Amino acid sequence: MAFKIIASQCTQCGACEFECPSEAIKFKGDAYVIDPNKCTECKEAFDTQQCVSVCPVSKTCVPA
Numbered sequence: 001m002a003f004k005i006i007a008s009q010c011t012q013c014g015a016c017e018f019e020c021p022s023e024a025i026k027f028k029g030d031a032y033v034i035d036p037n038k039c040t041e042c043k044e045a046f047d048t049q050q051c052v053s054v055c056p057v058s059k060t061c062v063p064a
């Protein structure tokens with residue numbers, strides 16, 4: 001499973017892009033998106049999902 005970004009809630013602050021250990025988050029078109037093929041849920045790298053941890057808007061990075 002991967003995480004996804006709820007585009008309508010994202011402020012496009014960009015914080016998550018640099019914290020993702022899998023480089024799964026990119027700005028594409030007009031929104032930040034998580035590549036489900038790259039997202040590892042941060043397993044083996046961190047105890048918690050980094051995109052969820054740094055996102056200033058609650059419930060914006062959520063399980064896909």
Ligand code: SF4
Pocket residue numbers: 002003019020021022023024025034038039040041042049050051052
């Ligand atoms: S859960 Fe982890 S690997 Fe997946 S997008 Fe978020 S920071 Fe990247």
Ligand code: SF4
Pocket residue numbers: 005009010011012013014015016017032051054055056057060061
């Ligand atoms: S940290 Fe949250 S608000 Fe900022 S770009 Fe990522 S998903 Fe959007």
